[in-house]
Amino acid sequence: MKRYSHGIDRRAYTTAPHNHEQSARKCISTSAQTTREIGNRSRMKRQLSLIAAGWGFILVLLFIYTDLQMPKEVSNSDYLMTYHTAGQLVREGNARQLYPPADATSFIDTDFDKAAHRILPLLPARATAEYMYMPLIAGLFVPFSFLPLGYSILAWQILSLIAVAYSAFLISSHASQTDEASNLDIAAGWISLTLIPLALSIWIGQLSVIYGLLPLVGGLYFVFKRKDMLGGLVWSLAVLKPQFFIVAAMMTFGLATARRFKPMIGIACGIIAIITINLVLFSPDLFREWLTTLKLADAVYSDTKFGVNTQLATSLPRSIILLLPVEQHAVFKPLIYALYSRRYRTVFRQQIDQVTSA
Structure with a gap:
């Protein structure tokens, strides 16, 4: 066998170009397949985003139509019966009508129930209105009480949608390790509205998104960023919607077991601040009436x-x-x-x- 002067097999020179050509073809094929897969995933994401955006657009139109064209039906919503009425009572200087007397055994024909029927003339006579949140919540709805009924609930729904979008931004920005808005954030906001309970909660004007979901997600975002004190302060806002505060409290105790005590300190400071604001803006007596109302609510429900629907227990x-x-x-x-x-x-x-x- 003939060899070159450096002792290298001559066939290496004849087979090497062929091997390089096969490797190049394989790389090109793999690259093309990867590109197709990325393209398919991108198209699926766009299609999913478009479907979710279409559903969200339909929801917004539904909110506008029911709020402005169906006043009788919307009068029976949680928002108008509870929060708008509470805000108007505080604006009128009748905050003492928020809660039933200490010896009450039900919410029927209480001062708040009568006020709701006065403020909402289309509210069915059989409907019973009750307010079971702290006085501060009623004060936060005073600005909304200046609006006509339909526009008041619509404004709250819009704020709830903004809160959903911002919550989606916080979650997706952590997932993508960036603090800049992206198409993923927009898609996540629309996709979250496909969760029917969330859409219904916004439709009837509940507090769940603004005073529950947003503080919970916001606090978790800061905890992931190792800003534990700030995370605890944000979590403390969930006490305005106690069902969500339970989750925040559990997370706080869990972090304490890992020797991260700042979230617990932040929650404690936030709750003290919220209680202080209640006592300063309203009165200790009204705050005690709220605590008494919680006992009544637990007994009634x-x-x-x-009339508790046991089949609806979740x-x-x-x-x-x-x-x-x-x-x-x-x-x-x-x-x-x-x-x-x-x-x-x-x-x-x-x-x-x-x-x-x-």
């Missing part, structure tokens, strides 16, 4: 004789509690919830580990 603990006699609720409620919480301890521990390792 745990007793089937007041959690297993509540379903079990509603099956028990009312006089036994105080004894068994803590036990049932404690046993149920143990079921999710492992999952919760995994979530805390994910937050602390971020």
Whole structure:
């Protein structure tokens, strides 16, 4: 076999170009396949975003139509019956009408119920209005009480949609490790509206998005950024919507087990500030009346004789509690919830580990 002067096999020179050509073709094929896959995913994302945006646009039109063209139906919404009425009572200087007397056994024919029927002339006579939030919430709705009824709820719905969009931005910006808005943020906002309970919550004007979802997501965002004190302060705002505050409190205690105590300090400082604002703007007596109202609300919404729809209970603990006699609720409620919480301890521990390792 003939060799070149450097001792290299001559066939290497004849086969090398062929091997390089095969490698180049393989790389080109792989690159083309990857490009097609990226293109397909991009098209699917665009199509999904367009579908979600179309659904969101339909929802907005539905909000506008019902708010402005169906005043009788919208009068029965949570927003007008509760929050708009509460804001108007505070504006009129009748904050003492927010809560029933201490000896009340139901919300029927209370001062607040009568005020709601006065403010909402189209409210059905059988409807019972009640207000169970702290006085500060009523004060926050004073600006909305200056608007006509339909425009008042529409303004709140728009703010709720903005809160959903901002929550989606915080989540997606953490996922993409950037603080700049992107198409992903816009798509996430629209896609979240395909969750029917969320859409219905915004439609009837509940507090869940602005005073629940937004503080919860905002606090989690800052905790992921290692700004624990600020995260705790933001989480404290969820006390305005206590159902969401439970989640924030659980996250705080979980972080404390990992020696991250600043979220707990932030929540404590925030709650103290909220209580102080309530006492300064209103009165200690009114704040005590609110606490008494919580006891009444727990009794009313745990007793089937007041028309509680047991088939609509959305959690297993509540379903079990509603099956028990009312006089036994105080004894068994803590036990049932404690046993149920143990079921999710492992999952919760995994979530805390994910937050602390971020």
